[in-house]
Amino acid sequence: MDKFDRQILALLRADARTSVSQISREVSLSRSAVAERIRQLEESRVIQGYHASVADPALPSIKAFLELFYKDSRCQDYVERMRAFPEIRQCCGISGETDMLVQVETTSMARLAEIRGEIESYPGMQRVKTHMVVKEWSM
Structure with a gap:
C-alpha cells in the first residue's frame, strides 16, 4: 500500500x-x-464494504470502550456471549495486559451500566475498565 x-x-x-x-x-x-x-x-479485503452511518437525532449516542481482563478463557468464548448485545459494535483481542477491547454504542448511561454489569458477571471475568468517548475525529 x-x-x-x-x-x-x-x-x-x-x-x-x-x-x-x-x-x-x-x-x-x-x-x-x-x-x-x-x-x-x-x-485484497482492505476495503471490506461500504456502510451508511445513520444517527437518529432524537436519540443521544453514548460511546465507550470496555477493557476486559479475564482468566482461564479464550476471547472467542466471550465474543459469543457478546453477540447478544446489539449495542456492541466490535470486540478485539489485543496484545498487552488487556485481554479484549469492546466497543459499545448505546442511547443512555443506564444501558451502558447494564451491559457492563452483565459482562462483569461472566465467569472468569476479573475486571472491566470503561473508557468514555468524548470526541471523535474522522480519518
Whole structure:
C-alpha cells in the first residue's frame, strides 16, 4: 500500500460515496488508475464494504470502550456471549495486559451500566475498565 492507496482510503472513509472522478482529481491520478486501485483494495479485503452511518437525532449516542481482563478463557468464548448485545459494535483481542477491547454504542448511561454489569458477571471475568468517548475525529 502506497501513499495513493492511503489517500484513496482516507477519502472513502470520509465519504464512501465520493465518486472515482472526484478521488482521481484529489489524488492526481487518472480515473482508471483510481478505479483499479479501489478494485485491488476490495479484492485484497482492505476495503471490506461500504456502510451508511445513520444517527437518529432524537436519540443521544453514548460511546465507550470496555477493557476486559479475564482468566482461564479464550476471547472467542466471550465474543459469543457478546453477540447478544446489539449495542456492541466490535470486540478485539489485543496484545498487552488487556485481554479484549469492546466497543459499545448505546442511547443512555443506564444501558451502558447494564451491559457492563452483565459482562462483569461472566465467569472468569476479573475486571472491566470503561473508557468514555468524548470526541471523535474522522480519518
